Amino acid sequence: MRNLRRGGVLASLIVCVVAGSGKVASAEDSLAVFLNLPITHGFSDATNALVETRELIRGPLSAATELRLVDRAEDADVVVTVLGRGKGDVELTAALRTVSRSIVAPPVPIAASERYIDLLVTTGPCRTRALTVEDDSPDSCYRRIFVGVGLGELGQRRPVKKPRLNSWEMCAEAVIADVRAWLSDNANRLRTFRELASR
Numbered sequence: 001m002r003n004l005r006r007g008g009v010l011a012s013l014i015v016c017v018v019a020g021s022g023k024v025a026s027a028e029d030s031l032a033v034f035l036n037l038p039i040t041h042g043f044s045d046a047t048n049a050l051v052e053t054r055e056l057i058r059g060p061l062s063a064a065t066e067l068r069l070v071d072r073a074e075d076a077d078v079v080v081t082v083l084g085r086g087k088g089d090v091e092l093t094a095a096l097r098t099v100s101r102s103i104v105a106p107p108v109p110i111a112a113s114e115r116y117i118d119l120l121v122t123t124g125p126c127r128t129r130a131l132t133v134e135d136d137s138p139d140s141c142y143r144r145i146f147v148g149v150g151l152g153e154l155g156q157r158r159p160v161k162k163p164r165l166n167s168w169e170m171c172a173e174a175v176i177a178d179v180r181a182w183l184s185d186n187a188n189r190l191r192t193f194r195e196l197a198s199r
Helices: 048-063 088-097 124-128 168-185 187-197
Strands: 002-006 009-013 031-036 067-069 078-087 115-123 142-149
Touching: 031 048, 031 187, 048 067, 048 078, 048 115, 048 168, 078 088, 078 124, 078 168, 088 115, 115 124, 115 168, 124 142, 142 168, 168 187
Parallel strands: 031 067, 031 078
Antiparallel strands: 002 009, 078 115, 115 142
C-alpha cells in the first residue's frame, strides 16, 4: 500500500492482486505459507491479542487462491509472523525501532488514533531459524515488515461487505493485500528457492 497525505487526510492506493484467470492455482504453482507468532527460546509469545490477530490474518490468507497454508515452516516458501497490533504513530514507531537494520521496514504514515497490524515475512533459510526481529539476517535471507492500517480507505467509496474503517479486520485485509502483492511479484523467485532447496 502506498500512503499519501493530502490536506491532512490519509489516502491510500491499494493494488488489487488477481490470481490468473479465476482458476485455482495448483499445489505446485501455489506458494506455501506458514502463519505463526513470534517464538522465544522455543515457546510461542502468544497473548490473547496476538492469537486473535493471527486468526484475523488467517481468513484473508486462506481465501487467496494463489496461496496455501501449511502446518510447518519447513514446508513453507514464506513464513508470515504476526508481530503485533496497536494504535497510532507512537506505538508503531516504538515497535519498528526494535527491528534489526537488516530487515526491510519502510516508513508508514499513520494517524494518532489509527489502528495497525504489523507482520514479518521471511524467506530463504531464515524461515526455519528462531530469529527475533532484533537479530540480523544472514545474506541468504530476506525479511520484511508489512503494516496494515485501519483508515487506509478514508474518503473512498467502499463496497458494502468491507469491514468497518479502523477495525482490526480492516487492518488485516490491508496488510494481506500488501503481502499478496509482494508474493505475486516475487513468486517466480520464491519458486526457484523451493526448487533449489529440494535438490
